Amino acid sequence: MEVTDFFHEYPVFTYEEFVAFIDKQKRRSARARQKVLSWHAKKGRILRVRRGLYCTVMPGVDPAKCPVDPLLVAARLAKDAILGYHTALEFHGKAHSLHQRFTYLTASRSNRHFRFRSFIFRAVLFPKSLRDNHSEDFAVECADRSGVRVRVTSLERTMVDMLDRPDLGGGWEEIWRSLGSVEYFDLDQVIDYTLLLSNSTTTAKVGFFLDQHREALMVEEAHLRQLRERRPRKPHYMGRRTAKNGRLVAEWNLVVPRKILERSWERTL
Numbered sequence: 578m579e580v581t582d583f584f585h586e587y588p589v590f591t592y593e594e595f596v597a598f599i600d601k602q603k604r605r606s607a608r609a610r611q612k613v614l615s616w617h618a619k620k621g622r623i624l625r626v627r628r629g630l631y632c633t634v635m636p637g638v639d640p641a642k643c644p645v646d647p648l649l650v651a652a653r654l655a656k657d658a659i660l661g662y663h664t665a666l667e668f669h670g671k672a673h674s675l676h677q678r679f680t681y682l683t684a685s686r687s688n689r690h691f692r693f694r695s696f697i698f699r700a701v702l703f704p705k706s707l708r709d710n711h712s713e714d715f716a717v718e719c720a721d722r723s724g725v726r727v728r729v730t731s732l733e734r735t736m737v738d739m740l741d742r743p744d745l746g747g748g749w750e751e752i753w754r755s756l757g758s759v760e761y762f763d764l765d766q767v768i769d770y771t772l773l774l775s776n777s778t779t780t781a782k783v784g785f786f787l788d789q790h791r792e793a794l795m796v797e798e799a800h801l802r803q804l805r806e807r808r809p810r811k812p813h814y815m816g817r818r819t820a821k822n823g824r825l826v827a828e829w830n831l832v833v834p835r836k837i838l839e840r841s842w843e844r845t846l
Contacts, residue, residue: 580613584622584633588723589649592629626650626693647679647696652727654698655683659717660729661701662738662745666755668720668729672747673754680745682730684713701745706775716770732759733766740782741774743816749834750842756786760793764800777809781829784808785815788828805829 583590583598596610614631617623623631624640630653634643648668652658659682666672678697688700703713716734720727730738736756739746746752764787771783784804787796805828812825814832823832836842 580617581622584617586724587633588646589626589630589632589653589725591653592631595631627691630654645694646723647693647698649722649725649727650693650696651679651681651698652722652725652729654681655685655688655700657683657685657713658728659683659713660727661735662730662742663747663751663755665730665732665735666739666746668722668727669732669735671732671755671759673751673758674747676747682713684708699745701742704741704774706773710773712773715773716766731763731766733763734770736762736786737767737771737774737779737783740786741776741779749816749837753786753837753840754842757790757793762794764794764796768800768803771804772807777807778813778815778831780804780807781809781813781831782815785826785829785831785833 580599583595587594595614599610599613614623618625621640622634624634624643624645625631626645630650632643632645632650634640648660648664651664652660660668660680661682662680663672663676664680667675677695678699680699680701682703683700684703685700686702690697690699692698707713707715716731717728718731720729736759739752739756743749743752747755767783767787771780781804784801787794787804788801790796809830812830812832814823815834822835824835824838825831826833
C-alpha cells in the first residue's frame with residue numbers, strides 16, 4: 578500500500594495514524610516521517626488543519642479551496658472524541674438548520690476551541706455524572722463516514738443532551754423543530770440516560786418534551802411516571818432566559834417559554 582493510497586483511504590487523518598501506517602511499510606525516524614508529510618503538503622496532496630491533523634486533497638484541486646468535511650474534522654480532534662449535541666443531529670440528518678459550529682465531547686481538558694476556515698470547533702467535557710459513573714460511552718454509536726470510523730451520540734442521548742444544554746443545541750426553537758422531525762426514539766434508552774444524568778431540571782424538560790409529543794412518539798404513562806418522580810420539588814426555569822416570557826407547567830414544576838408552549842414558529846410557516 579502506497580502513501581497515496583493511505584491518503585485516499587483517510588480523507589481526514591491524524592499524525593499518529595500516518596506514523597502507524599508508514600512504520601508498517603518501513604521503520605523511519607520522526608524526522609523522516611515529517612519529511613514525507615512536508616513533501617506531500619508542498620505537492621498539494623494534503624492540507625494541514627491544525628497541528629497533528631490533516632486532510633487529503635483530491636487530485637487537481639487547489640488545497641486552499643478543497644472541500645473539508647467538518648464532521649470528520651470534529652470527530653478526529655481528540656482520541657476519545659464523540660460528536661454530540663447539534664453536531665450529532667447534523668450527523669444523523671435531523672438538524673432543522675445547518676451550523677458552522679461543531680461540538681464534540683471529550684475527557685481532555687487540554688482541548689480548546691479553534692477555528693478552521695469558517696468553521697468553529699468546540700470541545701465539551703463529558704457531564705460530571707457520566708464521569709463519576711464511568712459511563713461516558715453510554716448510548717454512543719460507531720458509524721462510518723467516508724470510510725472513517727466516527728463515534729456519535731445516539732438520537733436518544735442527543736435529545737436529552739440538547740435539552741440539558743440548550744446553548745449547544747441552537748436554542749429552543751431549533752431544538753424543538755429538529756427533534757420534532759425524529760419519527761422514533763427508543764424511549765427506554767431516553768429514560769435510562771435521563772436518570773443517569775441525575776439532574777431534576779433536565780428530567781423535567783425531557784418529561785415535558787415527551788408529554789408534548791406523547792401521541793407522535795407513542796409515549797406511555799409508565800415512561801412519564803419514571804420522570805415525574807424525579808422532577809424538581811419546586812418550580813425551575815427551563816432556561817436562564819425564560820423568567821420574563823415563561824409560564825409554569827405545574828405537572829413538571831417547569832417554567833416553559835411561551836414560544837414553546839404556543840409553538841409560535843408554526844404560525845410563520
